[in-house]
Amino acid sequence: MTATAFDFDKARFNMIEQQIRPWEVLDARVLALLGELRREDFVPEAYRALALSDLEIPLSHPAVEGESMLAPKVEARIVQDLQLRPTDNILHIGTGSGYLAALLARLGRQVLSIEINPRLADMARTNLARAGVDNVQVKTADAAAGRFAPCVSEAPYDAIVLGGSVAEIPTDLLELLRVGGRLFAVVGEEPIMRATLVTRGSETGFHSEQPWDIVIPRLRNFPQPSDFRF
Known part of the structure; x- marks a missing residue:
């Protein structure tokens, strides 16, 4: 079956009912948004028929390790938890493709989204413009460079979302949260990684919870924990 003949509306309904809801995503705003925002429009043509499947979608053809869209249920749970x-x-x-940024933008005021790969940044800008999402600024940069200097321009943030996994959450990034702000990251090393939600309760106080497990590709160039031990 070709992508043009594929029934995306039926597949979208099945995605929500068979993938999203069983993953405890029950927020009516999030479910409505998943039904409205066409995920298939953010997927490379070669993989378009798989856009609503329960898997990570490659963003290159042939596929490049680490360059992929997260599974729909993971993106939905991230948005709900925030x-x-x-x-x-x-x-x-x-x-990446811009899809998670689009979900965030539909529920927030504005999004600064940073992509290290210029080709993916251009893809995301095209996808977002085509979807009519005009409150996302896509910046091509290494987000972690210079103690997260590319991220400072719009700080402080009410929410920070890491679209890939990290070994640990850098303190410099947490400092960009305003009081009451939340940061989502997947933290750990394979085969054990935890979805981690950090809330800034005060200027110096942070509360962390890890409500679910998932393994996702690494973000590039994030600081690694020191191996030094006393």
């Missing part, structure tokens, strides 16, 4: 508000200023690192 409990975004219409006034939120959001930082997103790892733009």
Whole structure:
């Protein structure tokens, strides 16, 4: 079956009912958004018929390790866990195709999304413009360079989202949260990684919870924990 003959509306319904809801995504705003925003429009043509499947979608053809869209249920759970508000200023690192940035933008005020790969950044800009999402700024940069200097321009943030996994959450990134802000990251080493939600309760106080497990590709160039031990 070709992508043009594929029934995306039926597949979208099945995605929501068979993938998203069983993953405890029950927020009516998130479910409605998943039904409205056409995920298939953010997927390379070679993989378009797989856009609503329960898997990571390569963003290159042939596939390149680490360059992929997260599975739909993972993106949905991230957005739900952040409990975004219409006034939120959001930082997103790892733009990829732009789909997760678009979800964030529909529920927040504005998104700064940073992508290290110029080709993917251009793809995301095209996809976002085609979808009519005009409150996402895609910046081509290494987000972690210079102690997260590319991220500082729009700080402080109400929400920060890491689109790939990291070994640990850098303190310099947490400092870009405003009080009351939330950061989502997948933290750890294969085969054990934990979805981690950090809330800044005060200027110096942070609360962390790890509600679910998932393994996703690494973000590039993030600081690694020191192996030095006393």
